[in-house]
Amino acid sequence: MTENGVTSRRGKVLTIDTINPSVKKVEYAVRGPIVQRAVQIEKELKEGAKKPFTEVIKANIGDAHAMGQQPITFFRQVLALCSYPELLDDPSFPEDAKSRARRILQSCGGRSIGAYSASQGIDCVRQDVARYIERRDGGIASNPDNIYLTTGASDGIVTILKLLVCGEGRTRTGVMIPIPQYPLYSAALMELDATQISYYLNEDSCWSLDISELRRSLAAAREHCNPRALCIINPGNPTGQVQSRQCIEDVIQFAAEEHLVLMADEVYQDNVYADGCQFHSFKKVLFDMGPEYSNTVELMSFHSTSKCYMGECGFRGGYMEVINMDPAVKEQLTKLVSVRLCPPVTGQALMDLVVNPPQPGEPSYTTFLKERSATLNVLAEKAKLTEKILNTVPGITCNPVQGAMYSFPKISIPERAVQEAKEKGVAPDMLYCMNLLEETGICLVPGSGFGQRDGTYHFRMTILPPTDKLKVLLDKVKEFHQHFTQQYS
Numbered sequence: 001m002t003e004n005g006v007t008s009r010r011g012k013v014l015t016i017d018t019i020n021p022s023v024k025k026v027e028y029a030v031r032g033p034i035v036q037r038a039v040q041i042e043k044e045l046k047e048g049a050k051k052p053f054t055e056v057i058k059a060n061i062g063d064a065h066a067m068g069q070q071p072i073t074f075f076r077q078v079l080a081l082c083s084y085p086e087l088l089d090d091p092s093f094p095e096d097a098k099s100r101a102r103r104i105l106q107s108c109g110g111r112s113i114g115a116y117s118a119s120q121g122i123d124c125v126r127q128d129v130a131r132y133i134e135r136r137d138g139g140i141a142s143n144p145d146n147i148y149l150t151t152g153a154s155d156g157i158v159t160i161l162k163l164l165v166c167g168e169g170r171t172r173t174g175v176m177i178p179i180p181q182y183p184l185y186s187a188a189l190m191e192l193d194a195t196q197i198s199y200y201l202n203e204d205s206c207w208s209l210d211i212s213e214l215r216r217s218l219a220a221a222r223e224h225c226n227p228r229a230l231c232i233i234n235p236g237n238p239t240g241q242v243q244s245r246q247c248i249e250d251v252i253q254f255a256a257e258e259h260l261v262l263m264a265d266e267v268y269q270d271n272v273y274a275d276g277c278q279f280h281s282f283k284k285v286l287f288d289m290g291p292e293y294s295n296t297v298e299l300m301s302f303h304s305t306s307k308c309y310m311g312e313c314g315f316r317g318g319y320m321e322v323i324n325m326d327p328a329v330k331e332q333l334t335k336l337v338s339v340r341l342c343p344p345v346t347g348q349a350l351m352d353l354v355v356n357p358p359q360p361g362e363p364s365y366t367t368f369l370k371e372r373s374a375t376l377n378v379l380a381e382k383a384k385l386t387e388k389i390l391n392t393v394p395g396i397t398c399n400p401v402q403g404a405m406y407s408f409p410k411i412s413i414p415e416r417a418v419q420e421a422k423e424k425g426v427a428p429d430m431l432y433c434m435n436l437l438e439e440t441g442i443c444l445v446p447g448s449g450f451g452q453r454d455g456t457y458h459f460r461m462t463i464l465p466p467t468d469k470l471k472v473l474l475d476k477v478k479e480f481h482q483h484f485t486q487q488y489s
């Protein structure tokens with residue numbers, strides 16, 4: 001074997017047969033084979049290849065800025081000032097942005113955003129997060145000691161899963177996750193070699209969560225593992241539902257009765273569009289239920305700078321609040337996060353601005369409010385538009401996009417296409433999405449990447465493309481679906 005002119009008698013240490021087997025089992029559809037092919041097609045188009053379309057429209061991932069959403073001016077001004085403090089003397093920056101930047105810099109080592117921070121996150125940011133939670137939840141106290149800043153919500157979620165997983169065989173930790181789910185959960189559980197316990201959301205009633213289904217899945221899981229946590233995504237990804245207050249109360253009661261840790265993924269808390277729907281945080285409902293619950297139920301909730309009206313995915317900002325965690329466990333959690341030093345300090349600074357935006361009377365307030373509402377209003381329009389157009393297509397049925405950034409319609413796939421997919425060794429909705437990409441340039445994610453009831457097929461699309469592109473996309477999906485159905489009938 002020759003490599004760089006050096007002959008090695010032995011093969012590589014790390015081969016596909018000798019890597020961590022759990023890593024091989026990990027799947028993450030949002031950036032899976034469809035997306036890889038989409039990137040390749042984009043390259044082919046650039047090189048002049050002739051296709052039935054001139055551009056690839058990506059609606060596969062909840063990456064708002066990549067789809068043209070504009071950042072909030074104030075956020076970027078403060079981040080620019082923090083990154084290059086000489087700008088503090090520049091008269092074109094508003095005073096409130098400058099004072100915010102000074103406050104953040106004063107909390108940084110050596111007054112530089114390039115220094116490591118405390119592992120749990122910068123003190124003043126954690127205090128601001130706690131105050132934000134208090135305002136959001138109608139005054140229920142939040143202790144900054146219970147706030148951990150994270151590298152996006154993903155990092156917080158994986159860290160808590162790490163704390164949870166132990167045991168062997170029948171005592172191995174099981175974690176309840178919704179199906180369909182955001183595949184971070186299945187991937188992280190696979191990597192940690194924990195047991196995934198699937199509970200199915202009810203598509204027929206707008207992807208609601210039925211307690212009877214939680215009971216069913218828990219009872220079945222207790223036969224082969226040790227269920228210890230229940231994950232909820234609200235508003236939902238990929239399903240776009242917003243849970244009612246009653247449902248949240250029932251879930252909390254269930255977790256209390258069954259002695260489960262609750263993990264509430266609330267990264268879409270500002271993304272609520274449907275009339276009659278409202279975001280209720282698990283923390284608020286827990287405390288409204290009284291001390292019997294609020295003093296006992298272990299609740300971890302997660303938020304992020306990546307979603308809502310911010311869409312600042314690349315800064316990797318986030319936080320988690322841990323409630324009723326045993327102090328000795330909290331010590332272990334703090335130790336665990338210390339090993340990785342700290343989340344990106346720019347992300348922490350951004351999280352601070354999200355939880356402490358410009359206030360009435362400050363110079364940036366009006367622009368901030370205008371930008372924030374414009375982004376959320378457009379998302380609300382696109383949510384309605386998506387549902388409306390998809391539901392006009394025979395063979396596609398789509399629940400209202402009540403919140404978050406996705407639609408997860410059910411698609412009928414003719415038996416012949418199902419057979420062809422089987423022969424090719426792919427899921428039928430993968431075949432559908434691959435054909436859609438090749439024929440129209442539209443990049444969606446097959447429902448099989450998120451989990452779905454056997455025999456049903458879906459795709460997930462984001463509502464993030466600009467309205468004119470979204471219309472083109474929806475019209476093309478409509479045309480494609482009709483064509484696909486005829487082709488395989």
Ligand SMILES: Cc1ncc(COP(=O)(O)O)c(C=O)c1O
Nearest residue numbers: 062152153154182233237304306
């Ligand atoms: C439900 C849900 N949780 C967590 C995340 C991860 O977000 P972050 O960028 O904060 O890690 C996402 C990203 O799409 C998500 O949809």
